[in-house]
Amino acid sequence: MxxxxxxxxxxxxxxxxxxxxxxxxxxxxxxxxxxxxxxxxxxxxxxxxxxxxxxxxxxxxxxxxxxxxxxxxxxxxxxxxxxxxxxxxxxxxxxxxxxxxxxxxxxxxxxxxxxxxxxxxxxxxxxxxxxxxxxxxxxxxxxxxxxxxxxxxxxxxxxxxxxxxxxxxxxxxxxxxxxxxxxxxxxxxxxxxxxxxxxxxxxxxxxxxxxxxxxxxxxxxxxxxxxxxxxxxxxxxxxxxxxxxxxxxxxxxxxxxxxxxxxxxxxxxxxxxxxxxxxxxxxxxxxxxxxxxxxxxxxxxxxxxxxxxSLDTLRTGPGVPADGCTTGPQCEIAVPSGSGQVIIHFSDQERVVVSLDADAVTVDRTESSLSPHAHRGRMQATDAFDPASGRPAARIFLDGSVLEVFTSAGRVLSTRVYPTTPPAWRVEAPPNAHFWTLDH
Known part of the structure; x- marks a missing residue:
């Protein structure tokens, strides 16, 4: 590792x-x-x-x-x-x-x-x-x-x-x-x-x-x-x-x-x-x-x-079902609606979890890194979803150590994650979630 x-x-x-x-x-x-x-x-x-x-x-x-x-x-x-x-x-x-x-x-x-x-x-x-x-x-x-x-x-x-x-x-x-x-x-x-x-x-x-x-x-x-x-x-x-x-x-x-x-x-x-x-x-x-x-x-x-x-121009092709995808360090995951969890499994011991419920989005990086220097913890935003907005319930952008999560009501959570395990990583997501590799 x-x-x-x-x-x-x-x-x-x-x-x-x-x-x-x-x-x-x-x-x-x-x-x-x-x-x-x-x-x-x-x-x-x-x-x-x-x-x-x-x-x-x-x-x-x-x-x-x-x-x-x-x-x-x-x-x-x-x-x-x-x-x-x-x-x-x-x-x-x-x-x-x-x-x-x-x-x-x-x-x-x-x-x-x-x-x-x-x-x-x-x-x-x-x-x-x-x-x-x-x-x-x-x-x-x-x-x-x-x-x-x-x-x-x-x-x-x-x-x-x-x-x-x-x-x-x-x-x-x-x-x-x-x-x-x-x-x-x-x-x-x-x-x-x-x-x-x-x-x-x-x-x-x-x-x-x-x-x-x-x-x-x-x-x-x-x-x-x-x-x-x-x-x-x-x-x-x-x-x-x-x-x-x-x-x-x-x-x-x-x-x-x-x-x-x-x-x-x-x-x-x-x-x-x-x-x-x-x-x-x-x-x-x-x-x-x-x-x-x-x-x-x-x-x-x-x-x-x-x-x-214009961030959409980084997508390398049409979205595919996110659940079960493997990913490198640059990707986007979108959940159109509903509740559930998006989990990026860096390894059996390292993962970051984005949870959606009726009102709130939570990012949990408690187990995101085995590095002794990496910060951990959870963060949450309420009043997070607006189904009438036309925006996905959540858009998750991963770019190396950067994680930014945007919700349909305009809440955003920005954080950093430091998995010690290199890709490929595995995505676990609700059935309606979409996945794109992002190419700079």
Whole structure:
């Protein structure tokens, strides 16, 4: 049996093929997805190695279909002696008179806050020029201030910064500009003292604020964070009514969402899928970007998700009955309706179980790996099914160590699994379930 050990290269079956990731090094937050003509640009925080002291740069991929991505040289790197010397941290991009302009956080390890910077690309997004600071540093009661998000609405440019303030909790700090050059402080767009809502810690501060307009409502997506616990969950809420944060992804490994307000498929969301294994289990790479998701509001005002339609082009042929199929590390399994279990048997001792009942979908990875470094446990989403939607009750995507499950009501659970046994693997599924091999 093939074991995953620290200090060795990951066995091939654990490497994602159609999810975005660099061939080596450390990847985390997606940044600035943007359509320019027929091309899609996506940037991401990246280090060429796993050592965390190495400054973060902006990695870069492009695509014409949101499915097959081309990796390019990093588009942005820290400027020695500049305001981002120790790292180009998260932000987003916009089109400014045909040029791609980035807004992002510049990190200096001897300063308490990141500077809000802007830089312009004059070569179609392949590289960015020198940065300059556009927002002053925050007041002393800020415990965090980073991750700008810029968008245009009602004839003005708006800039939101993720923040947290002592005694005030998570905050989205808002600025306005007529020309992207001069910014005026507006005030908190949304703010919430730290609390527990629907079982979720709302955080001492909010990272990676994103603003979407859905059903003519302003919906914020934030990543809850605290000094003692670090990152927690991605939450969404309507900023114009009393805040009721709700979880965006019900899995264990989705963080730092990045939004596209507009695309050929409508509003989209990307996320960073964290490792789901102890640091001692890493080898030469870590981190992956989620599948892009079409998003909308549910009846309860929560953010719902579905796989981007072009993902179907990865299917190698017509679907076949899933029960009894053998599979490699890339596949899709769809359950059109009803209840039951989909089990991917990696071996007699390793398996992952997706259970559907009348109301909930559950992913159980308790027995998914014999590796001592792999994380385990169960995750569940309720209000999971909408038979009138026209979508399958569940679509299950396996890509190496990545597992993403989407339901007909728009719930999604993202997690990581690390079977030590290489394929072929066996699928057990309800009689109506369909199976496809996916070829990148």
């Amino acid at each position: 093939t074991q995953v050990q620290a200090g060795t290269r990951t066995v091939a079956h654990l490497r994602p093929a159609f999810h975005i990731r660099p061939p080596r090094g450390y990847m985390n937050d997606p940044n600035g997805p943007l359509e320019v003509g027929s091309d899609v640009h996506l940037y991401f925080q990246s280090r060429p190695v796993l050592e965390m002291h190495v400054p973060v740069e902006w990695g870069h991929v492009t695509s014409t279909d949101y499915v097959r991505w081309t990796l390019h040289r990093p588009a942005m790197a820290p400027l020695p002696g500049g305001p981002d010397t120790d790292g180009c941290w998260s932000g987003n991009t916009i089109l400014d008179n045909g040029r791609i302009r980035a807004f992002y956080s510049g990190y200096l390890d001897n300063r308490p806050y990141q500077s809000v910077l802007t830089a312009v690309s004059d070569d179609g997004g392949m590289s960015f020029g020198p940065p300059r600071q556009v927002i002053p540093d925050p007041t002393d009661d800020a415990i965090m201030f980073r991750d700008p998000f810029v968008w245009q609405e009602n004839g003005s440019w708006w800039l939101a910064v993720g923040a947290g303030y002592a005694g005030r909790g998570g905050s989205i700090t808002l600025y306005q500009s007529p020309d992207l050059e001069t910014w005026t402080y507006v005030g908190p767009l949304a703010e919430l003292p730290r609390s527990t809502v629907n079982g979720e810690d709302t955080g001492a501060a909010w990272e990676c604020p994103q603003l979407l307009t859905l059903d003519n409502r302003r919906i914020a997506v934030v990543a809850s964070w605290s000094p003692e616990g670090g990152s927690a969950e991605v939450l969404s809420f309507d900023v114009d009514v009393p805040l009721v944060p709700q979880r965006v992804d019900h899995g264990t490994n989705f963080y730092a969402a990045s939004a596209m307000r507009e695309s050929r498929f409508g509003p989209l969301l990307f996320g960073w899928l964290t490792e789901g294994r102890d640091r001692d289990g890493w080898d030469d790479w870590a981190g992956v970007i989620s599948l892009p998701r079409v998003v909308w509001l549910g009846a309860d005002s929560s953010l719902r998700s579905a796989p981007i339609p």
